[in-house]
Amino acid sequence: xxxxEPRRETDRLDSxxxxxxxxxxxxxRESLRSKTLFSESVACVVREDHPxxxxxxxxxxxxxxxxxxxxxxxAGSTYVDDALAAIGKARRIAVRVPYFLVAPMIVAxxxxxxxxxxRIVADFARLLPLNVLEPPLELATFSVALAWHERDDADxxxxxxxxxLSRAIAA
Numbered sequence: 785x786x787x788x789e790p791r792r793e794t795d796r797l798d799s800x801x802x803x804x805x806x807x808x809x810x811x812x813r814e815s816l817r818s819k820t821l822f823s824e825s826v827a828c829v830v831r832e833d834h835p836x837x838x839x840x841x842x843x844x845x846x847x848x849x850x851x852x853x854x855x856x857x858x859a860g861s862t863y864v865d866d867a868l869a870a871i872g873k874a875r876r877i878a879v880r881v882p883y884f885l886v887a888p889m890i891v892a893x894x895x896x897x898x899x900x901x902x903r904i905v906a907d908f909a910r911l912l913p914l915n916v917l918e919p920p921l922e923l924a925t926f927s928v929a930l931a932w933h934e935r936d937d938a939d940x941x942x943x944x945x946x947x948x949l950s951r952a953i954a955a
Contacts, residue, residue, distance in 0.1 A: 788856050797933045804932045804946060806953065818931040819946070821953050825925045826864070827902040831892050832913040843873065843920040850878035852887045852896040864899050867923055888912060899923075928953070 786802065794813050796802040810818060828846070830837045836845065847868065855862075861869075868874055878896060881887050888908035891898045898905070899919060909916045930949055936942040 790856065793931070797931060800933070803936065803942065804930055804949065806949070807929055807931050808926055810929065810931050815934050816931055817934055817937060818929040819950065820927050820929045821950060823925050823927050825902050826899050826919060826923055827905045828917045828919050829888060829891055829898045829900065829905045829909065829914045830896075830917070831894065832915050834895060834915065836895070837897075837915070837917070846897065846920045847873050847875050849876075849897045850895065851875050852890055852894075852898045853877045853880045854882075854884050854887050854898075854900055855880040856882050863926075864919075864923060867921055871921065888914060 786796075788805075789796065790807075790809075793802070793805045793807055793810060794816060797805060798813070798815055806821070807818075810816065836849065853862070865875065875897075879890065881890065884900070884904055887898050887900065888905070889912065890896060892908075892912040892914055905914075905916055908914060930946060930953070932942065932946065
């Protein structure tokens with residue numbers, strides 16, 4: 785298991801550095817194969833006793849509150865920011881973290897808002913005092929796929945690994 789490097793995944797698969805990669809978007813390359821694992825959406829999460837957030841999520845409140853952002857590369861905007869910009873809005877990112885496992889823990893102990901993949905949010909909401917809410921704007925779903933190099937297509941061990949990963953991730 786290696787840290788994600790989204791801009792290098794295709795090269796890492798081509799070189800054999802990676803056997804497979806779980807990816808959201810992978811540039812088309814003839815040498816690569818992929819299998820869609822699931823479709824995902826996002827949800828918002830705040831601490832259960834957040835002083836300003838009830839059961840609803842008005843857009844003005846959403847953009848006014850400070851946000852946590854999961855940013856493996858440490859910079860850049862997300863499709864949430866793009867959707868906000870399209871309607872003339874912007875959110876304030878108060879903290880960027882490189883790892884998906886850190887952000888919900890920070891949110892559970894702060895007044896930050898996190899918009900993240902629904903499966904991650906739901907898992908953490910079972911473990912931490914978090915309130916899961918629908919985003920206040922329409923956000924597209926995205927697909928999560930398993931990618932590998934064509935040279936491994938028929939390798940029995942690789943086929944087994946892909947099947948095991950597919951079952952574990954889809955569960």
